[in-house]
Amino acid sequence: MTKADLIAILGKRTGIEREVVSAVVEAFMDQVKTSLEQGEDVHMRGFGSFLVKQKAQKTGRLLPQNTPIIIPAHVAPAFKPAESWVDSMKEKTSGKA
Helix, strand or coil, X not given: CCHHHHHHHHHHHHCCCHHHHHHHHHHHHHHHHHHHHCCCCEEECCCEXXXXXXXXXXXXXXXCCCEEEEECXXXXXXXXXXXXXHHHHHHHHCCCC
């Protein structure tokens, strides 16, 4: 699903004009990004949490030259789904193979 698909579906489900839905979705994404950039996690009960993860320094390798490099410590955005959502997905997909 793309952002355009999401906007179209939300517009149909709510009866709100596409332009308004698009503005709300954009504002939501901007606020999540801003909060994460400021080091704040965003928690949405029943859905999940957008988190700022601390990554430790580690050694990597440039494969073409086969030389080691140091990857410095940094922060990265992450998403952790709510346990209730994960459990629901497990139940729905457990019968499918």
